[in-house]
Amino acid sequence: MIPGPLEVSDGVRAAAAEVPRRHVAPDLVEAMGASLEAMRHVWRAGNEAQPFIVAGSGTLAMEMATWNLVAPGERVVVVNTGFFSDRAAEMLRRRGANVAQVSAEPGDAPGADAVAQALDDHPTAALFATHVDTSTGVRVDAEALCRVASERDMLTVFDGVCATGGERFEMEAWNADVYLTASQKAIGLPAGLALLVASARALKRRRALTSPPPMAIDWLEWLPVMTAYEERRPAYFATPATTLVWALRTGLAEILSADTDPATAMDARVAAHAEVAQTFRAAWRELELDLVPVSEALAANTLSAVRYPDGVGQELVGAIKERGVVVAPGLHPQLKERYFRVGHMGDVITRPTDINRCIAAVSDAVRAARSGL
Numbered sequence: 001m002i003p004g005p006l007e008v009s010d011g012v013r014a015a016a017a018e019v020p021r022r023h024v025a026p027d028l029v030e031a032m033g034a035s036l037e038a039m040r041h042v043w044r045a046g047n048e049a050q051p052f053i054v055a056g057s058g059t060l061a062m063e064m065a066t067w068n069l070v071a072p073g074e075r076v077v078v079v080n081t082g083f084f085s086d087r088a089a090e091m092l093r094r095r096g097a098n099v100a101q102v103s104a105e106p107g108d109a110p111g112a113d114a115v116a117q118a119l120d121d122h123p124t125a126a127l128f129a130t131h132v133d134t135s136t137g138v139r140v141d142a143e144a145l146c147r148v149a150s151e152r153d154m155l156t157v158f159d160g161v162c163a164t165g166g167e168r169f170e171m172e173a174w175n176a177d178v179y180l181t182a183s184q185k186a187i188g189l190p191a192g193l194a195l196l197v198a199s200a201r202a203l204k205r206r207r208a209l210t211s212p213p214p215m216a217i218d219w220l221e222w223l224p225v226m227t228a229y230e231e232r233r234p235a236y237f238a239t240p241a242t243t244l245v246w247a248l249r250t251g252l253a254e255i256l257s258a259d260t261d262p263a264t265a266m267d268a269r270v271a272a273h274a275e276v277a278q279t280f281r282a283a284w285r286e287l288e289l290d291l292v293p294v295s296e297a298l299a300a301n302t303l304s305a306v307r308y309p310d311g312v313g314q315e316l317v318g319a320i321k322e323r324g325v326v327v328a329p330g331l332h333p334q335l336k337e338r339y340f341r342v343g344h345m346g347d348v349i350t351r352p353t354d355i356n357r358c359i360a361a362v363s364d365a366v367r368a369a370r371s372g373l
Helices: 010-016 026-043 059-067 082-094 111-123 140-153 200-208 217-230 243-254 264-284 315-322 346-350 352-371
Strands: 051-055 075-082 098-104 126-132 157-158 179-181 192-196 302-307 341-342
Touching: 010 243, 010 341, 026 051, 026 192, 026 217, 026 243, 026 264, 051 059, 051 217, 059 082, 059 179, 059 200, 075 082, 075 111, 075 264, 082 126, 082 157, 098 111, 126 243, 126 315, 140 157, 157 200, 192 200, 192 243, 192 352, 200 217, 200 352, 243 264, 264 302, 264 346, 264 352, 315 341, 315 352, 346 352
Parallel strands: 075 098, 075 126, 126 157, 157 179
Antiparallel strands: 051 192, 179 192, 302 341
């Protein structure tokens, strides 16, 4: 029950266990093409948006967004809500960008007005934000951030690693430019795929860059390959993670399985994550445990970042493990010894027995710790 890598569905596990395919095998080409098409539905992106499936981590997807959109010397605003916002800022600095951050205390998020002010302070090329920061469990108001950026004709990039497929995100309707993730979170696969969708405007921006990215992460190197696969033609730039691509088709189909209408299916998927999150929050309230996010409006539906009870520390994670459930310790540098994290996204939301087992293990460990004080 950590916030990734997650346990996967039986269907995904079976697909991932099949004999590896060649990257130009007809059935692999079909799986890649179907996955690219399904990503547009899961991301709620328009037909002009371009999905990319590349072997790598979520960090690689972040690097691709950074290098394909930002030129050295340009100003970029980063909405900082935790550890992975820090990472995005550092990536941008290494690209040579002039990084301005809009921050809040750990557990909080800057408001749209503060972000708008930062965008207006100096000419700015892009706004970067972490939709859900895995280190704090804080979810930003992505729609509001897209609105303030669109009003100023600025690119928007969202790290959705702990959100995509579990939190509401309307890429086309909100006019977002890049939404990126990794395969091992709410998408419900083993780790190993960097997944992102770029808007037509983002691709236009890449074509205008005079300082190109490294070849391995250049959208323009990958674009002909993605186009070919979607047209069901074999192509090659670098070998994809064929086993994971085979499983990706299954995982995306499971996400969209609630209804024949992909939009309705995504509404159902997001609502299911929200319902499971409410179950966990009710349990934390019953145990008188506080969340790291300062309000429920900021609390992600894909994970809980839970403060330890008074007088109890990191030993609680071990006590929960002794009861058969693995949760994650804290990650944010300022708070890491004061909280733990529980992932509730992907296939686990379909497993009420596992959800109840997790809550029971945490409850028993917390009560035992308190009785020993």
